[in-house]
Amino acid sequence: MKFKPSNKKTRLRVVRGERIVQALEEEATYDKLRQNIQVGFPNTQKRQHATGEVNVTNIQYVPVAGGLQVKSLSRSNGHDYNQVIVFSDVPHNDDGEGATFMGTDGQEHTIEPISLQGSRVKVNCGCLDFHYRFAMQNYSDDALQGAKPPLYQRKTTTRPPANPAQVSGVCKHIIKLVDTLRQQGLIR
Incomplete structure (x- = not known):
């Protein structure tokens, strides 16, 4: 049952409140982003299947x-990617x-291992797969760390779009980084 306020100011607060609740219900977790790539790209032989070729270094x-x-x-x-x-x-x-873990502030920090199901995430990668397939959609879903990417204009119509299902997601570099964090015990 929706509340129907009588004056305009109250209606604006209710609508804003409903949008906030909707945004909280649709929070981007790593598990959701990872699941999206399996739904949006079910036949891929890359991405989640090609993390073995990725070497993660210099974690801060x-x-x-x-x-x-x-x-x-x-x-x-x-190639190197951030x-x-x-x-x-x-x-x-x-x-x-x-x-x-040792933070960039020079201090040792202790945390409860991060739950990938419950912790909201924002991600970004410098690789072209992430940039062309996921950056704009992640931005729309408030799952992109950083500035809004420039709008991509397709140059050809003879090939399918890079992200036909328009799903937010992660690339193999982010998947490998999360696997590395899991091995270090920071993620459960």
């Missing part, structure tokens, strides 16, 4: 208010129990 942990930003450099097929993942609502443990 940047503690942010209420969260954790992870920056990394990955190498695949002779990734960023920002996890929201990361509980810090002052008692020393949990996963420990």
